[in-house]
Amino acid sequence: MTSPTSSDRQATQATRTKRLTTVDLVARADRGERITMVTAYDATFARMLDEAGVDVLLVGDSVGMVVQGHDTTLPVTMDEIIYHCRAVGRGSSRTHIVADMPFMSYQASTTDAIRNAGRCLSEGGAQSIKLEGGRSLASTIARIVDTGVPVMGHVGLTPQSVHAMGGFRVQGRTEEAADRVFEDACAVARAGAYSVVLEGIPAELAARITAEVGIPTIGIGAGPHCDGQVLVCYDLLGLTPTLRPKFVKRYAEMYTEGLAAVRQYCDEVRSGAFPAREHSFAAHPEPPVRPNVTHGTTSLGTPGYGPHR
Numbered sequence: 001m002t003s004p005t006s007s008d009r010q011a012t013q014a015t016r017t018k019r020l021t022t023v024d025l026v027a028r029a030d031r032g033e034r035i036t037m038v039t040a041y042d043a044t045f046a047r048m049l050d051e052a053g054v055d056v057l058l059v060g061d062s063v064g065m066v067v068q069g070h071d072t073t074l075p076v077t078m079d080e081i082i083y084h085c086r087a088v089g090r091g092s093s094r095t096h097i098v099a100d101m102p103f104m105s106y107q108a109s110t111t112d113a114i115r116n117a118g119r120c121l122s123e124g125g126a127q128s129i130k131l132e133g134g135r136s137l138a139s140t141i142a143r144i145v146d147t148g149v150p151v152m153g154h155v156g157l158t159p160q161s162v163h164a165m166g167g168f169r170v171q172g173r174t175e176e177a178a179d180r181v182f183e184d185a186c187a188v189a190r191a192g193a194y195s196v197v198l199e200g201i202p203a204e205l206a207a208r209i210t211a212e213v214g215i216p217t218i219g220i221g222a223g224p225h226c227d228g229q230v231l232v233c234y235d236l237l238g239l240t241p242t243l244r245p246k247f248v249k250r251y252a253e254m255y256t257e258g259l260a261a262v263r264q265y266c267d268e269v270r271s272g273a274f275p276a277r278e279h280s281f282a283a284h285p286e287p288p289v290r291p292n293v294t295h296g297t298t299s300l301g302t303p304g305y306g307p308h309r
């Protein structure tokens with residue numbers, strides 16, 4: 001085994017001292033402070049979201065749709081989630097990182113579920129995991145929690161069941177369906193989950209669950225009465241031009257801005273306007289200036305003075 005470098009030690013120290021824990025998140029909700037969660041898949045976005053003050057970064061299996069270009073989340077693998085968790089960990093220092101367990105990493109057996117949940121923490125560096133499912137997953141959640149891995153549940157519209165649901169449809173609209181989602185959320189809480197995502201359900205049902213379930217609820221397409229909210233970062237930033245679901249608020253139009261920027265770049269390369277003199281290195285840079293020497297004639301303000309002359 002190689003000994004840790006000083007940057008490894010600094011990273012470990014940062015994780016120990018700064019990252020929000022599940023205990024912090026539950027305490028926030030108990031104080032009535034809303035939890036902010038956003039998906040992240042790489043170090044640059046993680047850094048921006050961390051600096052903006054987001055509480056939780058979810059390394060979501062939505063990576064399969066917004067990054068990989070698939071129609072569903074189903075093709076995402078454990079190795080991919082771990083890869084993205086590591087990148088998100090390197091980009092952030094304060095946020096809590098939740099690894100989303102991908103399709104078939106926990107459904108086939110409890111042994112698989114425990115082993116893969118453990119990998120999210122030990123290999124991915126996440127602090128907790130999320131998995132989709134209610135009553136049918138309760139015993140699996142309990143076993144994972146018993147091993148010391150904090151679990152966030154996910155009920156209502158569960159995208160990994162897209163084919164069983166007949167599409168990405170709002171769940172819990174009838175009284176019976178609402179009761180089923182309510183029972184799912186309660187089962188997840190009884191199994192020991194520290195919080196639960198409520199996705200794609202009517203706002204009144206989310207309010208009822210939030211009032212009674214006893215753990216923080218984090219909503220997406222579930223109205224304003226949850227203890228926190230989560231959005232996919234690409235939706236929030238306006239990077240998904242063809243997708244405009246009702247529950248998404250776009251806080252920026254980064255796709256449109258990016259498009260204009262790249263068009264301008266293409267124009268300037270074609271016209272020769274880029275790169276300009278200030279983006280170019282000189283062949284014979286002037287030597288650095290030493291003050292108070294008799295043979296030097298240039299000043300410290302010489303353009304190009306620096307490491308990349």
Ligand code: KIV
Pocket residue numbers: 039058059060061062063100197199220230232
């Ligand atoms: O993968 C994901 O982005 C999610 C959120 C939509 C909750 O599971």
